[in-house]
Amino acid sequence: MNYNLNKLSEQAEKSSNLAALKKLLQLIKHERPTLMLATVIILINSSLNLLGPLIIGRTIDHYVVPKQYQGVLYWTGVLFCMYTVGLATSYLQTKMMGGVGQRMLFTLRNAIFNKLQLLPVDFFNQNKAGDLISRVNNDTDKLNQFFSQSLVQFIGSIATMTGAGIFLLLIHPQLGLAAMGPMVLIAIFTITVSPWVKRTNATSLKSTGGMSAEIQESLNNFKVIIAFNRRDYFRKRFDIANQDNYKTSVRAGIANNIFLPVYSLGASLAQLIVLVYGVYLIGNNFSVGLLIAYLTYVTLFYNPLRQLAALWANFQTAMAAWDRISQILGLDSNLVNIVDDHAGDDELLMEFKNVHFGYAAEHEILHNVSFKMERGKTYALVGPTGGGKTTTASLIARLYDPNKGEVLLNGKDIRSYDAHERSKKIGFILQEPFLFTGSVRENILYGNDTYQHYTNEQLQQVIHDANLSTLLAIFENGLDTPITTGGDSISLGQKQLIAFMRAVLRNPELLILDEATANIDTITEKLLGDILNKLPKTTTRVIIAHRLNTIENADEIYFVNSGEVTRAGSLNDAMDMLLKGKRVS
Numbered sequence: 001m002n003y004n005l006n007k008l009s010e011q012a013e014k015s016s017n018l019a020a021l022k023k024l025l026q027l028i029k030h031e032r033p034t035l036m037l038a039t040v041i042i043l044i045n046s047s048l049n050l051l052g053p054l055i056i057g058r059t060i061d062h063y064v065v066p067k068q069y070q071g072v073l074y075w076t077g078v079l080f081c082m083y084t085v086g087l088a089t090s091y092l093q094t095k096m097m098g099g100v101g102q103r104m105l106f107t108l109r110n111a112i113f114n115k116l117q118l119l120p121v122d123f124f125n126q127n128k129a130g131d132l133i134s135r136v137n138n139d140t141d142k143l144n145q146f147f148s149q150s151l152v153q154f155i156g157s158i159a160t161m162t163g164a165g166i167f168l169l170l171i172h173p174q175l176g177l178a179a180m181g182p183m184v185l186i187a188i189f190t191i192t193v194s195p196w197v198k199r200t201n202a203t204s205l206k207s208t209g210g211m212s213a214e215i216q217e218s219l220n221n222f223k224v225i226i227a228f229n230r231r232d233y234f235r236k237r238f239d240i241a242n243q244d245n246y247k248t249s250v251r252a253g254i255a256n257n258i259f260l261p262v263y264s265l266g267a268s269l270a271q272l273i274v275l276v277y278g279v280y281l282i283g284n285n286f287s288v289g290l291l292i293a294y295l296t297y298v299t300l301f302y303n304p305l306r307q308l309a310a311l312w313a314n315f316q317t318a319m320a321a322w323d324r325i326s327q328i329l330g331l332d333s334n335l336v337n338i339v340d341d342h343a344g345d346d347e348l349l350m351e352f353k354n355v356h357f358g359y360a361a362e363h364e365i366l367h368n369v370s371f372k373m374e375r376g377k378t379y380a381l382v383g384p385t386g387g388g389k390t391t392t393a394s395l396i397a398r399l400y401d402p403n404k405g406e407v408l409l410n411g412k413d414i415r416s417y418d419a420h421e422r423s424k425k426i427g428f429i430l431q432e433p434f435l436f437t438g439s440v441r442e443n444i445l446y447g448n449d450t451y452q453h454y455t456n457e458q459l460q461q462v463i464h465d466a467n468l469s470t471l472l473a474i475f476e477n478g479l480d481t482p483i484t485t486g487g488d489s490i491s492l493g494q495k496q497l498i499a500f501m502r503a504v505l506r507n508p509e510l511l512i513l514d515e516a517t518a519n520i521d522t523i524t525e526k527l528l529g530d531i532l533n534k535l536p537k538t539t540t541r542v543i544i545a546h547r548l549n550t551i552e553n554a555d556e557i558y559f560v561n562s563g564e565v566t567r568a569g570s571l572n573d574a575m576d577m578l579l580k581g582k583r584v585s
């Protein structure tokens with residue numbers, strides 16, 4: 001399945017801003033009461049701002065011109081009270097919308113992170129971690145910025161503008177229409193260039209994701225970079241990504257600022273029209289006070305428009321960011337669960353029935369593979385590098401589903417088990433064990449509900465009963481030995497030991513060891529062999545190993561190569577097949 005987000009975005013139909021906004025509002029529908037209250041407060045604030053010029057105009061005409069200073073004082077007091085209430089509503093709206101923005105950021109990040117947990121390995125194979133991090137961090141923040149900072153101004157500006165427009169038309173309809181003339185030009189301009197602005201912002205966000213991926217890759221591989229003295233190579237790659245990001249950001253900056261001059265021109269034109277036409281109208285049912293009020297309303301109409309220019313660009317950026325986020329949220333795992341009513345088979349633990357599989361549809365790695373694994377037996381998968389051993393093991397553990405054919409666990413389709421049940425039954429020690437920052441104890445108990453609340457003493461007893469004490473003794477501070485920076489503080493062999501203990505303690509029915517002892521010395525490796533032999537009689541083991549001595553006790557050896565999994569017979573036969581066996585092309 002195609003999970004490549006960048007390719008998917010090229011293929012996807014471009015969604016309209018309105019459709020995108022509707023989807024986004026759906027996600028924060030629980031904020032509706034706060035949003036509505038904030039809107040009411042914003043409207044009160046805008047109304048107060050709008051009443052000001054009318055009161056000033058009337059005061060000039062009715063009290064300043066006839067020199068009735070008591071009236072002037074009275075209306076000045078009224079204006080002062082209005083401006084004070086305006087200040088309070090301003091504060092309230094900023095506070096409320098700031099809260100909405102932060103809560104939305106929190107909800108969105110949680111939603112994306114939870115979605116990432118549900119997506120299959122295929123998704124992570126096809127996307128760079130850095131780009132995903134950028135979507136979780138940077139893109140969500142763009143939305144937060146819009147919601148917490150711009151949306152208040154956005155709604156406020158629209159309200160003020162609409163109110164000012166109504167006042168302009170009510171005071172003098174013809175002059176009002178003339179004043180709003182430039183608005184038509186601005187609207188045409190906005191509708192025409194908005195899609196381009198959104199596209200430019202999307203490209204800029206994409207290149208920020210690309211740069212983040214570049215940084216993540218070089219930080220992950222810093223040892224190789226230093227060892228091979230390839231700093232220049234990565235510097236060059238980073239330079240290219242950085243330059244690309246710079247160029248796209250400059251372009252986005254230009255696009256985002258393109259509205260402002262056009263909107264300002266519109267505002268100036270309108271002022272000019274009102275001044276000329278207004279002066280002409282004075283004496284003809286039109287007063288100086290009204291003209292002053294009128295000019296203020298024109299400012300109140302076009303100033304928010306100028307603000308909207310900047311906000312519109314923010315909105316376009318937020319919508320481009322939302323497109324990138326909703327792409328992840330819209331994905332589903334291709335590992336769907338099904339119902340299988342077949343009676344289970346207790347003896348036959350695992351069966352592949354005519355399985356075909358390829359990471360990409362056009363390149364099949366396993367062709368029509370069938371084999372069986374019985375409960376309690378030890379199986380070895382051998383074969384040349386790249387032959388398909390890890391792929392076979394990955395299908396056993398259902399990291400992927402076959403393209404065709406069936407994988408049965410206990411006689412039932414493996415897709416009929418939920419993830420929790422399946423992972424309890426199957427333990428998988430990967431070639432590159434994953435450890436996280438914490439202690440040996442935390443890493444051993446990763447994904448283990450049974451012993452999570454045991455004290456160290458109780459856990460040590462369990463470890464002793466599982467014959468793992470000798471392995472734990474290798475760590476200086478036992479269970480409390482700290483593991484830092486993703487396990488880089490210990491050796492690869494030590495990592496493998498922790499992964500081994502972790503898997504054994506979960507007591508799975510099927511334990512897969514994929515080159516799990518490749519970095520362990522021969523004596524400790526023998527110890528691991530003994531521990532494996534002492535596992536409960538019902539535990540089935542699948543061992544992938546290049547060192548054939550590690551599989552000498554296997555009940556059955558399968559040779560995996562050229563898309564086929566065949567019985568190898570004895571260890572010598574396996575060796576023979578390895579020597580003669582052609583490698584995959």
Ligand SMILES: Nc1ncnc2c1ncn2[C@@H]1O[C@H](COP(=O)(O)OP(=O)(O)OP(=O)(O)O)[C@@H](O)[C@H]1O
Binds near residue numbers: 391
């Ligand atoms: N995530 C992936 N995406 C695309 N192709 C892959 C992926 N993982 C493995 N392959 C390809 O599948 C084939 C089988 O790889 P696999 O890892 O199963 O081999 P292997 O027998 O386990 O090799 P090794 O002994 O080196 O571990 C190889 O050609 C490999 O390039």
